[in-house]
Structure formats: C-alpha cells, structure tokens
Amino acid sequence: MQEKIPWAAPYARITYRLEFRICALCQIMTQKAAAAILKMAPSTLSNCLHRVITRVRTGHTIRGLVTLGADEIAYCKGRKYATIIYDLDRSHVVWVGQGKGRETIDRFFNEQLSDGQKQRIRWASCDMSRAYTGAIQHHCPNATLVIDRFHVVKALNEALDAVRKDEWRGLDKRGRQAIKGLRWMLGMQARNRSKKQSRFLNALRTSNRRIHRAWHCRPHGRVLKDEFERIWHFTYPGAARQFLKRWMTAALRSRLPSLKTFVTTVRNHFDNILSFIERPLTNAVGEGINRLLKIVKNRASGFRGLEPFADLIFLTIGDLDIPAHIPSDLRTL
Known part of the structure; x- marks a missing residue:
C-alpha cells in the first residue's frame, strides 16, 4: 500500500517540482549541464527524464493529423x-x-x-x-x-554532376584544370550566374560537348536545369503536365545515361510531382525540424540507443507539451 501524496506522481522517485525543473533545463541545455546544476549524476537525470516522458505520453493518441x-x-x-x-x-x-x-x-x-x-x-x-x-x-x-521538390531538384543536380565526374576521370591534369569549378556552375540558376560564368558554360559547346549536352536544352536553346525549375511556377496542372513531358523528351535527346535515369525517376513519380501545382507542399518544415533534431542530438550526446534521443525529441518538439502536464502549482523553479 502506498499513500497518495499531492506533490509527486505515484511510484515516482522525485517530486513534481524537480520533474518540472529537469524538463525545463533539458529543453535548453545538455543533460550533462543540467545534471551539474541539479547536483546529480547524468545517468540519474536521464533516468528521471525518461520516467516523466513515458508517464505523460502513456495513453497519448495522435490527434488532428491532416x-x-x-x-x-x-x-x-x-x-x-x-x-x-x-x-x-x-x-x-x-x-x-x-x-x-x-x-x-x-x-x-x-x-x-x-x-x-x-x-x-x-x-x-x-x-x-x-x-x-x-x-x-x-x-x-x-x-x-x-x-x-528539393529532393527532385537534388536528383537532377546529381544527374548533371555524374556527367561531369565521368568526363573528369577521362581527362589529364591540364584538362581537369580547364573545367575546375564546373560542379558549382552546373547547379547554379541563371539569375545567380555571372556573365563570365555563362560564357564559360557556353564555351563547353566546343571544348566538351558531352557536358554541354547535359547542361543545354538543344531543341529550345535553353538551359536544361533552368527549364526544369519552371515546373514549380505553373498554376494550371494541364499545362504543367504538357511542359514536363516536353522537358523529358528534350532530356532523353541528350543520350546521357544519368539523365535517362533521372527521366525514369520522374516518370515513376510523375503524378506525385505534379501534385505540387495543386498544393505547393514541401518537406521544408520537416527539414527545419531536422536541423533542430541535430541540436537535440548534441544535447543527448552519449546515448547508445534511440530511446534517450526520442525522449529529448518529444520534450523539445513533440506534439505533446510535457511540462504542461505537471500540476501548475508545482512548476516553480
């Protein structure tokens, strides 16, 4: 039999007040630093934090996910x-x-x-x-x-860079020096290239036709990568569909294996890429959260499994406010 007390959870090893302070500190600093402030071992603090998060999230259901x-x-x-x-x-x-x-x-x-x-x-x-x-x-x-969209553009950049790498392997030292810095130029959009860089890329038509074919859209006389970027600015799905088909045809005319592979990837996800026209949804929010996760991972340094890392994820950017579930009159620091 255990007596029910108002200042601690059932079977808890610490009080609500200490639980709240542990959560508040671990949201802004490493567990090691929080343990030093609270004068306890880091392993003890990690165990107490895990107990709190497990207790609060037990029975929690995901709501309103659209x-x-x-x-x-x-x-x-x-x-x-x-x-x-x-x-x-x-x-x-x-x-x-x-x-x-x-x-x-x-x-x-x-x-x-x-x-x-x-x-x-x-x-x-x-x-x-x-x-x-x-x-x-x-x-x-x-x-x-x-x-x-960022993963699609990344795949296109990798296809263009694969052509450059193939050419690089077959060149001597002097030839490699001539195309030095080309990797970044191929990935640039037209508005970010200087006139000097544009002249250098246009000169590839005579100095390295294989790389020039990967960069230049021959039927339309436009840059292949810049043309693909136009797909994200359409407002009518039908027009975007026709444009993407024409772009794939132009890319296949280059006869380059890496671009053919990219076109196959686009065909496999054709409708799901064009869904962006209906709603411009990206994983930008997710990538921003991933940046926070890297910070959280540094705070949880020293863990050997996923459980301590997941604890700090839910504490920092989870869908449930962990400290808010501690009684309000016992949240003082």
Whole structure:
C-alpha cells in the first residue's frame, strides 16, 4: 500500500517540482549541464527524464493529423537510422521509430493511427523513397502525395554532376584544370550566374560537348536545369503536365545515361510531382525540424540507443507539451 501524496506522481522517485525543473533545463541545455546544476549524476537525470516522458505520453493518441511528412535521420554511428513522422501543419514530431524501411513506417500506421485517422489525412510529403510513397498510398486512401521538390531538384543536380565526374576521370591534369569549378556552375540558376560564368558554360559547346549536352536544352536553346525549375511556377496542372513531358523528351535527346535515369525517376513519380501545382507542399518544415533534431542530438550526446534521443525529441518538439502536464502549482523553479 502506498499513500497518495499531492506533490509527486505515484511510484515516482522525485517530486513534481524537480520533474518540472529537469524538463525545463533539458529543453535548453545538455543533460550533462543540467545534471551539474541539479547536483546529480547524468545517468540519474536521464533516468528521471525518461520516467516523466513515458508517464505523460502513456495513453497519448495522435490527434488532428491532416498533413503528414515522413523522413529519416541518422541518430548514431554505424548507419543507425530513425524514421520521423511530422505534422507539417503544426510543425511537430508525432512519432519516432527505429529503422527506415517499409516495415518501420507500416508500424506507425498500424499501431498509432485508427482507420478513421488514416482516412482523414489529406496531404502527405516525402522524398522519392518507395518505402514511404508505397506506405502512404496504401494506408491513406484519401491523401494526395506530393513529392518534395528539393529532393527532385537534388536528383537532377546529381544527374548533371555524374556527367561531369565521368568526363573528369577521362581527362589529364591540364584538362581537369580547364573545367575546375564546373560542379558549382552546373547547379547554379541563371539569375545567380555571372556573365563570365555563362560564357564559360557556353564555351563547353566546343571544348566538351558531352557536358554541354547535359547542361543545354538543344531543341529550345535553353538551359536544361533552368527549364526544369519552371515546373514549380505553373498554376494550371494541364499545362504543367504538357511542359514536363516536353522537358523529358528534350532530356532523353541528350543520350546521357544519368539523365535517362533521372527521366525514369520522374516518370515513376510523375503524378506525385505534379501534385505540387495543386498544393505547393514541401518537406521544408520537416527539414527545419531536422536541423533542430541535430541540436537535440548534441544535447543527448552519449546515448547508445534511440530511446534517450526520442525522449529529448518529444520534450523539445513533440506534439505533446510535457511540462504542461505537471500540476501548475508545482512548476516553480
């Protein structure tokens, strides 16, 4: 038998007042620094923090999820990854799972969401991973999937850079010196290039026709990458569809393997890329949260598993305000 006391949770090792102070300090500093302030061992503080977060989040259900984002993050050396699910409307993390494959994201949908919640999801954004796109299309029948535009542009830049790398390997020292700095020029948009850089790229027509074909759109006389960027500014889906088809045809005429591979990728995600026209949804919120996660990871330095890292994620940018669940009259510092 245990007597019920108002200033501590059942079976707790510390009071509500200390729980609140631990949460408040761990939101703004490392656990080691917080432990030094509170005059306790870092392992003891980490254990107490885990007990608080586990108690508060027990029984918690995800609510109001309409716009979903999915991404993965490395949390430890040795290629250990975690799948992060975001609420893009509220800029919160709603779930953290170990791994990054289809089984991991399936576990989120099966264990965390009811059938009604899955049907209420209207929008979803992710990269071009088949694990994410396949799971979202399978579990969320009413959701419109929007492929993140930054991952699409990244794939195009990698295709252009693959051509440059192939040419670089076949050149001697003098030839490599002639195309030095080309990697960054190929990725630049027209408005960011100087006249000198534009003249240098145009000179590739005679000095290196293979790289010039990857950069220049021959049928239209325009830069291939700059032409692709126009797709994000259309307002009518039909016009965007026709434009993207013409662009793919022009890219295939280059006869370059890396660009052919990119066109195949675009074809596989054709409708989901054009969904951006209907709603310009990106994973920018998710990438911003990922930046915060890197800061959180530094605060949780020294952990050997995902659990301590997930604790600080939920404490800092989770969908549930952990300190707010401590009785208000016992939150003083």
